[in-house]
Amino acid sequence: MDKNANDTFAFDLENRLDDFFSDSLSRPDEPSTVQEPPAPRGRPLKSLKSTLLAIDWEITDDALAAFIGQVDALEGPYETDKVAHTLLRMLRSLGRYVRTHKANAHPDTIKRIMAVYSALERAVDDQLSPREKEKLLSAEVSAFRQLKQQIVASRAARPTAAPTQQPSAQTLLAVGAVIRAIHDLESRVTAELSAIRKDLERLGKS
């Protein structure tokens, strides 16, 4: 914030707080008299943003389930917007990956989710030209692909880091489950990527 712009900071802050906590708001035990304003473009993302903030604070099964549910619900409204639709699918894929792998998920996944969401917010903003949106999507697809490669590389590195002593049957079972989960993720990510590629091709043609 620059100093000149902050001369009226306290005044603006006070007004904002007055508006936010306005006494004219109905109390919970009173019937609501506040009329819902017409939904502007971008408003559907509001719930998703709050869920993302919750995930940023603490990753819980409930928050992830809500996140995936909200992403699924947004796919319909943005079906005709290919850039937004592709970003939503990326979010769903990343969300499912985190839900499956929890603490073992790649540490950059949440950062990636935040970045894709941020791109989605910009993509649904009418101020961007189709060319800019395409560029935005392309950057996100590259980053997504890079993360996928990192996940695959970390999977490949895991067996060499195994301890020299004989693993127990329980450990073997756990390792088997992890490998199955990685295969599952890999096939899911591959399917998503191929769909994204097709979308990009379609965008390039249009």
Next chain:
Amino acid sequence: MSFINTKTKEVQVKVVFVGPGRGGKTTNLEYIFSRIRHRIQSDMVSIKTQGDRTLFFDFLPFELGAIKGYQVKTQLYTVPGQVKYNATRKLVLKGVDGIVFVADSAVDRRENNIRSFENLRENLGFYDIDLTTIPLVFQYNKRDLATQGIPILDVNTLESDLNAQLKAPSFTASALTGDNVIPTVKKAIAITMVATRDKLL
């Protein structure tokens, strides 16, 4: 510590409600939530024991909207007031930007208020935060007890016990009825935001 992202133009501040156990910290947050719940998308998170006491903390995040082009996100927390949960109290105070000290106005809670305030001073000291510099608001809660014939401390006594040196803003309140709860939180957010702004300049 406040989180400021100049790129995305976001400011995030953390305000923590502290005070003695059973002092009404959670009731404050519940009242605030009840007044703003239709405006915000987030929920209040509360982790309680069987006896309805705060076990870990209550957490109420919300977005205030844009001020000077910055999206302001506020996070309100309470800490468990019970003496035995000091580790949790200390943990929740990490990165605190502003404090609301909720004192209990009941006469027999006077000692608890003072002890809790001293505990706050110690816990902040752990993070090298000075009580004289951090934005702080006092709330003298449970004023409604007087209507039930329960003796309450007069404001001068509370001020001299807790606020004699700091001279921080203070409010008498009743979190149960909501009286002065909103002015308290508004003041806390306002002074915290101003302090955050000052850090930026």
